[in-house]
Amino acid sequence: MDVQRELLIEQRVANEAKSPLIAYLLLIFLWGFGVHRMYLGRWISGFIMLAIWGVGWLTVPILIGWPAVGFIAIWCVIDLFLIPGMIRGDREDIRRRLRW
Template sequence: MALSTEQQMLVEQRLANDKKSTLVAYLLWFFFGGLGAHRFYLGRTGSAIAMLALAVVGVLTFAIIIGIPLLIAVGIWALVDAFLIPGMIEQLTREARAQITAEISATSGGV
């Protein structure tokens, strides 16, 4: 069922309040990208933990040469993420819009 104009405005207002900031995501990426901070912020906890674990193990094993490839992998992953951040935010926005729309439709009885 289609939402009324007032309901659509409510959806967009709630979405604007809840939307993740691209600037914050890039600042986290720039300063703490190797630790996966931007992924934690964007709700990708599993891959953020993996990135953090690789970085920590890489630093701890750097002296015995094992850590070098791990740190290179984390660096490449962080570099690729610089291009993926806008898409991640867009996906979060689409999911939030669908969820808010469903909530408003359910509370208004589908009208």
């Protein structure tokens, strides 16, 4: 019975977990908007990223927005390496929730 329960849990994890492909596509095509973070359930950091990105581009014409835009660009490059860990964490959260 335990094996069957674990198989059902793993099936639910596979169905409910976020897709790495979608996360990477969101990052690559909408990188500065933070949509990939929102998709992965990190709403606050996604909105912070969006706000910095927006303010950065609004202030680029007066030349003070470039550091903000550069900061977000670096953050996005780092996120390329963090997405697999975010997906793993999402799957572990689903497993914990289903085992209770």
